Amino acid sequence: DTGVSQDPRHKITKRGQNVTFRCDPISEHNRLYWYRQTLGQGPEFLTYFQNEAQLEKSRLLSDRFSAERPKGSFSTLEIQRTEQGDSAMYLCASSSSGTPMGTQYFGPGTRLLVL
């Protein structure tokens, strides 16, 4: 299966620690997205890359959050000085510029719990 993969699937950390998540998109997809999902809500957009360029960032992405996609393939999302409010599912999605806008394929997510 060559779908979107994310690692780790689960992460428990203490408040104030830094965490990093990885996303590997579908291999031919040049667009990569990060979303955050809290309980009872739909996913909320965080940021978007086209190849290695970060083209959009949501106001949800505070200065404690940083995302990179250095070679235009996998991406990392780092949260510094975690807070309890950061507890959520972090979802990665990818799409190809050859497909219609909006057709994004999601990975299984990384569930973060900040104690």
Next chain:
Amino acid sequence: GQQLNQSPQSMFIQEGEDVSMNCTSSSIFNTWLWYKQDPGEGPVLLIALYKAGELTSNGRLTAQFGITRKDSFLNISASIPSDVGIYFCAGPFDEAGSYQLTFGKGTKLSVIP
């Protein structure tokens, strides 16, 4: 921000029944997407709609893109236990050419065997 309103929020149905759920917006969308999410997993794309009035099927699922471009519905026929999950509508609010998807809050479907 843009909002998508999904209804109903939850529904309990008997196995074999048909299901209908819908999604409305105060703004025009040029694409409507329907996703299904199982507990602890990411959303899985079910159906994508790209044209007003379009009616698209995927097995027992049928979705339509409303003529006004402000609504969409999803029907599931002859429900089975594995249809259980949360169904989300989504669309790119691309007024400024954005690629970010806006999601509804979901319709939680429970199927009673």
